[in-house]
Amino acid sequence: MLDLKFIRDNPETVKKAVLDRNLKVSLDDLLELDRKRRLILTELEKKRSKHKRGNKEIGELMRSGGDAAVMRAEMGALSENIKELEEEVGRLEKDMREILVRIPNVPDGSVPVGEDESANREVRRWGEPRQFDFPPLPHWELGEQLDILDFQRGVKIAESRFTLIKGVGALLERALINFMLDLHTREHGYKEVFPPILANEESMFSTGQLPKLEDDMYRCRDDVLYLIPTAEVPVTNIHRDETLSEEELPLYYCAYTPCFRREAGSYGRDVRGLIRQHQFNKVEMVKFSHPDSSFEELEKLTSDAEDVLKLLDLPYRVVILSTGDLSFSAAKCYDLEVWLPSSDAYREISSCSNFTDFQARRGDIRFKPSSGGKSRFVHTLNGSGVAVGRTVAAILENYQEPDGSVIIPEKLQPYMNGLEKITP
């Protein structure tokens, strides 16, 4: 959510931001509602002030044994009038909020302007995609041959886009989670947390999933709780409605959680394999940063995610998302894309974003400057470090051998009880 005052003072900036994201928001309506509201509010507050003074007088009058009947009637009428004005202000504020909560964050100046993902810009590449001297198999075929991925039974148990992971595959999943968590906690300074996997409306609102992405989430039937689509939600909400001290910034958290997405609107895409699942595992990094250093923190965060792929020796590239591809709450975002032979392309495996004060304002997360003065909103950031299922896919495909076996990346072997190779 943007600051209403900021919108009032910089309507053109906000209009451009909305336009660059190919969104439609009635900003002029908002500003008009805002003008009306302030006008009425001033009148309302004058009347309230009068009402308060009058009530005090009645109190004094009655204590001194006087007759307050006339005053009471007068204040009664004023009270009715105040109620009407309050209702009107309430209506205006509701209408304003409807618009306000749907205005996206303003992209940072360094973000390329463009229609969609085609305007994303590659920032750097790491590693060389392997040249195969045999036809490489897609991970879903490898996984079935190795009897570690069972797509049919996943569907039987739940529905399509759910997978049963078996045997060494399950071990691999678990090894990757531990490997990533150890890396971030031991080498990168993150504090590990294990949060609730269901979150309430307020939490979903503060990170920006609600109201826009409601249809993409699983909701409980009898409770107003949603399965989290990412650990970003519960972890960012750790400090919702809190005021932190300046000295404790920046705060680094990481968490492993399963994630749940309905993938509404992507029916035909990536129907095979682990790339697009309704349930997947992810290790997430979340930062609460001082506003002055959040963009530096984003670079570090991205590099922390890159380390996962470097240590696993998986070729990848870093892409900066254009305004048209940027998510609702983000001001700037880097995607990490890992090389996937079955796609003959780089595919997203991590997304690292700076949300500036956008989520902090929605969730009321502040810090108190140590020099004194008013509390300010922190900046929040998060990034996948990284998506586990897609990492499994990348390892299977990039490390496959002609006989259908798969080498375990060296750094992962200790986490696999020393296993060096998965064989049928």
Added chain:
RNA sequence: GGAGAGGUGGCAGAGUGGACGAAUGCGGCGGUCUCGAAAACCGUUUGGCCUCGCGAGGGGUCACGUGGGUUCAAAUCCCACCCUCUCCGCCA
């Protein structure tokens, strides 16, 4: 799931219709004292919104879990909801 208790400022805790944005204590901050510190003493200590002002700052209003209601007037009375705690039941 059943029964009961309760939600007040950073924390503890008073306040059962008007003088209460709210006693008191603790903590925090500033000061006095001191070579320095502790103690003691003095002062200070919530946030949102509106408005005036170039600014420093001033004025106003709202907020005692949330939302309604009663009343001239609500932290205080009524209703609904949410949350926490205790006991019982069930349970990994």
